[in-house]
Amino acid sequence: MAGVLADSEARDSDAPDAGLSPAALERALAEEIRRSDTLARVTEAVASSTNIDTCVQVVIDGAREISGAAFGAFFYNQLEPDGESYALYRLSGAAPEAFADFPRVRKTALFAPTFENTGVVRSDDITQDPRYGLNAPRQGMPEGHLPVRSYLALPVATRRGEVLGGLFFGHPLPGRFTARDETLLVGLGGQVAATIESIRLTAGAMAELTERRRAEERLKFALDAGGMGSWDLDVATHAYEASDLCKRNYGRAPEEPFTFADLIATLHPDDRPRVLAAIDSAIRDGADYDVEYRVVLPSGELRWLHARGRAAQTADDGGARRLAGVSLDITDRKRADERQKLLVNELNHRVKNSLATVQSIAAQTLRSSASPEFFREAFETRLIALSQTHDLLTRESWAGASLREVFDVELRAMAGEDRVTFAYEADVRLNPKAAVALGMGIHELATNAVKYGALSVPGGGVDVTWMVEEDILRMVWAERGGPPVTPPARRGFGARLLERGLAAELSGGVELNYDAEGLVCQMALPLRALEP
Amino acid sequence: MKTLSSLKVLVVEDEALVSMLVEDMLTDLGCAIVGPAAEIEEALRLAGSADIDAALLDVNLGGRPIFPVADALKARGVPFAFASGYGEAGLSDDHRGAAVLQKPFREADLRRVLEGLVGETA
DSSP: OTTBOOOOHHHHTTSSOTTSOHHHHHHHHHHHHHHHHHHHHHHHHHHHOOSHHHHHHHHHHHHHHHHOOSEEEEEEEEEOTTSSEEEEEEEESSOTHHHHTSOOEEOOTTTHHHHTTOOOEEESOGGGSTTTTOSTTTSSSOTTOOOOOEEEEEEEEOTTOOEEEEEEEEESSSSOOOHHHHHHHHHHHHHHHHHHHHHHHHHHHHHHHHHHHHHHHHHHHHHHHTTEEEEEEETTTOOEEEOHHHHHHTTOOTTSOOOHHHHHHHBOTTTHHHHHHHHHHHHHHOOOEEEEEEEEOTTSOEEEEEEEEEEEEEOTTSSEEEEEEEEEEOHHHHHHHHHHHHHHHHHHHHHHHHHHHHHHHHHHHHHTOSSHHHHHHHHHHHHHHHHHHHHHHHHTTTSOEEHHHHHHHHHHTSTTGGGEEEEESSOOEEOHHHHHHHHHHHHHHHHHHHHTSGGGSTTOEEEEEEEEETTEEEEEEEEESSSOOOOOSSOOHHHHIIIIIIHHHTTSEEEEEEETTEEEEEEEEEHHHHOO | OOOOTTOEEEEEOOOHHHHHHHHHHHHHTTOEEEEEEOSHHHHHHHHHHSOOSEEEEESEETTEESHHHHHHHHHHTOOEEEEESSGGGGSOGGGTTSEEEESSOOHHHHHHHHHHHHHHHO
């Protein structure tokens, strides 16, 4: 071997040989048997170690026993952060503290053959080695170093030549290690390398397995948390695998069988051709499978699912072998979408109706307006009256409003709102349509009172009373203390709205009496047309 | 051009202001107004027995769909048009394709639709 140095001839002569006394031969044989047993035991222990610590410790302990070394150490072929020294891994025959205070082993001329795997270094007296003491600053072993004269160092390398580390043995006396020791220890070194490599491979495989298991658990957790079922279709055989959640999306319990045929049967008949076409296209053209469809569960319940997937693993003939992906129950979203659509439709309907209402107000205000100024004033106050009732209804999410609230918002803007008195036993809930209609009617009454009626002069007032009798709301608006009343020559917008429009819309009767002491408006409206 | 003069038109509309507008338009066009009806029951009664040449139907009467009234008119062979804020989207499948006035509409739109209705049966 390239690195072998001076042999220890003195100790080699201890080996069984001719010319020795039978007693010496017997001792030598016993010694050889002991070493052989030790080697077998150590080899066995090394081979069966499952972690590197144990393996290395067993080897350096065993090697000391076999070779009679005072100290043994294993250094990893792994540079410390300083970039040039090696990491001490295990020690035998000395406490770890023995090394703690010393500079680390460096790749000096002496150590290089070991870490470069160029050969074994065996020396009867290392201090006499030509490579010894060449390096600054200490030119040899530092003071207090374990006393080493006999020296044996061997690389621990895999069969591919990767150097895992080095085994180092020492003895304070010269000439202690024989060629026989070297042979045995080199064999042991090979064992160590194989075992370390095997442990590393196993650990690597275990780590990978653990990582994969973790990844799978993460994936499963995420899928579960997201409500996603996962599925996998074998394109050739149509074998179908579905996760528990995927089965649940189709109304199946985890233990129930669920085949591809079952899946197709569960699809809503109207959506089936679309889904099958999407599957075909994903398999044939590699298109993304992304489809929303309805399923009819065995219970008869209709659900919406969203499935996404992709063809994977190209077969030998260039086609897809698997189609795999996830499915998600999107029934709630679909229902919300439908509600949203309905709401938007309803909003559009209301807006269009409001526009028609405004159109009507404009047209009729124009008919009864003598001048553009009059039109503008009357049109604007009517628009605002309409808007105020809308505001009131919006505050209650268009669920309805009370009769008194409608009076209050319509009178608030009017001068003399404090001159309107109310008498009633109970307020009346109005549906939005009735609230808008009555709001407009009350606005017309109040505007008329402020312009021409009781509220146009100081001291005048209005008494509003209502009661519910046999499901009919009977309401009276009675003006008092105003100027003398004469019936108008022509019915204006307000009168028409009240007597004809409101009466028809609310399926009741509205009557205007131009009594001399004040205008009286009487309404008889069925509750069924008013209540929400 | 067909004349709408003295055409008897049933008006079904549950909003007072809109109803008044339609009545004014019909009066301007020379039509005679039957109704207006604001409730399904009244509308059904008029649709089944009143002397009418055509009808204008609000699609939604206080939350109740107008279609039974439309069916009654169809059975009698009275032409009708829907007036709706929903446009054609608010129609039931049975009545898809029927004449629709999208609210708000102009008097000229109403005239055109009525002429179409009367032309159909002339």
